[in-house]
Amino acid sequence: MDAPDPPAKVALVGKAGAQRRLGQGDLPVADEIQGFPDPDPDDVLMRAETNRPPEKAGEVRSALAGDIGQVVDTPTVGLSFADGNSLYAATQAGPVTATVTTSTFVETKTTSNVFGETTGGDANKVIVVGAHLDGVGVGLGSNDNGSGSGAILEMAQALRGVYPKNKIRFIWFSAEESGLLGSEHYVASLSPTDRGKIAAMLNFDMIGSPNFVNMVYDGDLSDSEPIGDDVFAPAARPYSATIEKIFLDYFKSMRIPNQPTAFDGRSDYGPFIAAGIPAGGLFTGAEGIKTPAEAALYGGTAGEQYDGCYHLGCDDFFNLSNRALDINSDAAAHALITLAQATIPNRPATPAPTAQRRAGGTRGHQLPTPLTVDASAQ
Numbered sequence: 001m002d003a004p005d006p007p008a009k010v011a012l013v014g015k016a017g018a019q020r021r022l023g024q025g026d027l028p029v030a031d032e033i034q035g036f037p038d039p040d041p042d043d044v045l046m047r048a049e050t051n052r053p054p055e056k057a058g059e060v061r062s063a064l065a066g067d068i069g070q071v072v073d074t075p076t077v078g079l080s081f082a083d084g085n086s087l088y089a090a091t092q093a094g095p096v097t098a099t100v101t102t103s104t105f106v107e108t109k110t111t112s113n114v115f116g117e118t119t120g121g122d123a124n125k126v127i128v129v130g131a132h133l134d135g136v137g138v139g140l141g142s143n144d145n146g147s148g149s150g151a152i153l154e155m156a157q158a159l160r161g162v163y164p165k166n167k168i169r170f171i172w173f174s175a176e177e178s179g180l181l182g183s184e185h186y187v188a189s190l191s192p193t194d195r196g197k198i199a200a201m202l203n204f205d206m207i208g209s210p211n212f213v214n215m216v217y218d219g220d221l222s223d224s225e226p227i228g229d230d231v232f233a234p235a236a237r238p239y240s241a242t243i244e245k246i247f248l249d250y251f252k253s254m255r256i257p258n259q260p261t262a263f264d265g266r267s268d269y270g271p272f273i274a275a276g277i278p279a280g281g282l283f284t285g286a287e288g289i290k291t292p293a294e295a296a297l298y299g300g301t302a303g304e305q306y307d308g309c310y311h312l313g314c315d316d317f318f319n320l321s322n323r324a325l326d327i328n329s330d331a332a333a334h335a336l337i338t339l340a341q342a343t344i345p346n347r348p349a350t351p352a353p354t355a356q357r358r359a360g361g362t363r364g365h366q367l368p369t370p371l372t373v374d375a376s377a378q
Contacts, residue, residue: 002134012293033312083360113182114172116156121167124346127199127339128169128277130183130268139313142320144286145176147208151329155336164201164340173268176205183268187275192349196274199344200243203281204332209307211300212284214251214331215261217269219244219280223260231265235276235350243280243335250334256327257297276350280335282328284321286310 090096114133115154117126131148135141149172175181186197203217218224220241221232233239240263251258261283265271269279285306295302309315 042275045352117169121164124197125166125199125344130171131204133172136311139315148204184271187271192351196347196349198277201272201279205267207328208320208325209284210321211306212321214258215283216247217263218260232273234279236273239278246335285322
């Protein structure tokens, strides 16, 4: 990165510090950066992680651009918690001069979504089952998102000999970590008529977190702040609430504790609900911190992340709770077969939201052509 001329001020932004300063909850990195008071375009914001266990203090959270999730005007670099904490401590004694050196490359990559669907079932009542297949570039991505991708593959294999009333389409989305590019491309590639043929979308992203809680997307928004129609289109709302109830009724019948989680478009269901397509799904936690009440209900350790290896190289084969994966994949299979055999009313044709139109491509049920991703690495 070229040094600003003249030398720039540097703002050290820690995740918890940004939350306290802005009075908000779990902020995306872009919100932390853009929420910093009056950033100068020449400032460099250094972000350091908090709540990092000591054995991981030297690791830098990978794929900073993916974590930011959108373009920001202020140059931004990431520091390990240890380095960020050391730099912060030094600033308490007075002004500190820091030299920042980065090495960045930008390249264009081509990737594709992966599809599979049942031969039978009503093609006008399609149940899309989705999970993202990509990771952040370090580690195996076992929980994020090998857990969801593996679960829906197991469901697809279990459907041999099953004759669903409604067609089931499995999609392993690519480039989710780069900003939901695979799911955005798919939704935008469909004609309004074919979008109207998708009765529901089920999304499974991280369902095996080691320090898990069982979370159901809050499709009826009963436990959420209001969400704009551009994020959650009115046409998607009634049946999204029904999908949530399917999960809640299952957990109740099995006496399995659960709780709501935000339905704000953060994962691959986002482009669907923005286009008026009902959706729902499960999640077992990422960088959030388990509360004492949750530890009493689910077990695990209070005060630690649901997944301490979220977006880190240690998200490997051992970074999974088999119990969480078993509980949530069973719930996922129940919701899928319930919807696959349900009598579902027709939905009208729906246009893609304006924000989704950047992705061109095919129409109908053809496989989309590979999409292009601009990827940056630091």
